[in-house]
Amino acid sequence: MCGKNGMDEFRYIDRTSTNAEKYVLREKLFHTREVQPLWVADMDIATPVCVINAVQKRLEHPILGYEIMSDSAYEAQIDWMRHHHGFEMKREWLSYSPSVVASIGCAIRAFSEEGDEVIVMDPVYPLFYSMVKENNRELIIHPLKQDDSGIYRFDLERLGAQITSKTKLLLFCSPHNPIGRVWSRSELLALGELCLEHGIRIISDEIHSDIVYAPNKHIPLASLSSAFLENTVTLMGPGKTFNMAGFSISTVCIASQTLREMFEAECKRVHWGDGALLSHVAFEAAYREGDGWYQKLLGHLSDHAQRIAEALFATPIRYTKPEATYLAWLDCREMELGDRELREFFVHKAGLGLSPGLSFGKEGSGFMRLNFAVASEQLDEALEKLCGALDGL
Ligand SMILES: Cc1ncc(COP(=O)(O)O)c(C=O)c1O
Structure with a gap:
């Protein structure tokens, strides 16, 4: 602590x-x-302070050459996710990413073709729109509407009607920036089922998953069923939780071996790498001691x-x-x-x-x-x- x-x-x-x-x-x-x-x-x-201390300690060693992200750093995040979100991840599902937004771009290219459609819910973090457009995919914009109690909801019937044979991906924000929603189990189940029904893969940006106020509880979409686990790419990281976005470190969780290989192939094309050594120690310290x-x-x-x-x-x-x-x-x-x-x-x-x-x-x-x-x-x-x-x- x-x-x-x-x-x-x-x-x-x-x-x-x-x-x-x-x-x-x-x-x-x-x-x-x-x-x-x-x-x-x-x-x-x-x-x-635990993050700052870990970085300072690493700097006591005078060699700052190539390093890989250690298994123990990944294990620290796995333990955190199990403890805080009840999500049991395996080491081999996880890989390093310099940024959640970069992972979104990479996933869009890995799992769709130019001209394919990607669903985005409006309002949402602006880079969702630009990542789809910059990668020459078509946006399907699904409006989130407030119900009579002022709670934002997606409308599955309307969403179902927006889907076409070219719709390949859902870019999902959970919890949702900017509306601050924590999606409920029943909402997640219904949305995940709809995507499975239409063969739509889900990129679930869960970067805000730790900043959740009781009694709300974040549920990682992929944790809900084995079918969801196989259909979801979960993006997460310590940047928001521990105020360390400047370290450029996050992870990508893909349980499906097929999807993982597709994602890895795309990473290779851009020489994604394994990140900076100071980020690795900061990441591990945050999850282990923060x-x-x-x-x-x-x-x-x-x-x-x-x-x-x-x-x-x-x-x-x-x-x-x-x-x-x-x-x-x-x-x-x-x-x-x-x-x-x-x-x-x-x-x-x-x-x-x-x-x-x-x-x-x-x-x-x-x-x-x-x-x-x-x-x-x-x-x-x-x-x-x-x-x-x-x-x-
Ligand atoms: C939903 C969401 N995804 C991604 C990011 C940025 O993540 P990264 O800095 O890892 O690219 C933000 C930052 O505000 C965000 O709100």
């Missing part, structure tokens, strides 16, 4: 002297540096999710605490601003740099996404600015 200094670990860390995307790209995205950046999905929270820090992190983030609800309660912004992720999906439609005006309101009136809902697809129109994985003082300041700006509307 790592980290002994309690909430100090979640103190504000000034990143302005680093190349943090969130800060460096402010000018380009918001045309001003005078915004509090609450966009890209990483945390302004120190990476756990649980104590992680449990405290969940409490900290859950408290933040609640603070937002309290601050926005009497405003025109509708917000429901997410079931997963540190991303608040703010429904600003009652403000009755166009998408461009909404963005300008947040930047120029509130001084906040958020992700515009429209960047996640058409269904995101009228929404903004706020990253609340910051220090509490930072969040309070942001909410104060937002409420002040709303008062002035």
Whole structure:
């Protein structure tokens, strides 16, 4: 277990002297540096001490030549997945990937041909759309709609009708960014069955699987049945959980030998490699020793999710605490601003740099996404600015 200094670990860390995307790209995205950046999905929270220590220890050895990712690093993730998600993975199913998005691209090329169709649910992490388009596949966009209780759902009947003989893949986000849904067992079962029925393989991006708030429970899609296991490529990694996306390390889990060979062949074409040695040790330390820090992190983030609800309660912004992720999906439609005006309101009136809902697809129109994985003082300041700006509307 790592980290002994309690909430100090979640103190504000000034990143302005680093190349943090969130800060460096402010000018380009918001045309001003005078915004509090609450966009890209990483945390302004120190990476756990056990990870930093492991990297420092490795640097005591003066040779930094080629290394492979060790079995014990994979075993650390296998243990984590068994313990936290009840998913029993085998070592041979797993391989290294420099990035979940890179794995998505590789899987699209491995399991479909140019011109084939790939299902993507809208709204979703923007790179889902671009990976399909950049690889010359056709997008089938399935809109996620809120039910009467405001819960986002996919519509299996409609999805079934969208499928054609050219539909080869479903690009699935579980838990879902940006809406923060944790898909239930019955939803996963129904979706997985539909895909099996139509011979559609599933790429399940589960990068957000650890940031889940009780009583919700993430269920790895592949863990639900042996047929699902054979039909699913699961993408996961420590980047979100331990705030170590800068290490460029994730894994791909493919139980089917046939699919694994197809994926590996595609990896060979781009000389994918086995990653950087410092990432290997960081990965292993995080999964092996990071649980104590992680449990405290969940409490900290859950408290933040609640603070937002309290601050926005009497405003025109509708917000429901997410079931997963540190991303608040703010429904600003009652403000009755166009998408461009909404963005300008947040930047120029509130001084906040958020992700515009429209960047996640058409269904995101009228929404903004706020990253609340910051220090509490930072969040309070942001909410104060937002409420002040709303008062002035
Ligand atoms: C759903 C989802 N997939 C993938 C990524 C990025 O993963 P990676 O940095 O490993 O490419 C993100 C980052 O926000 C994400 O939200």
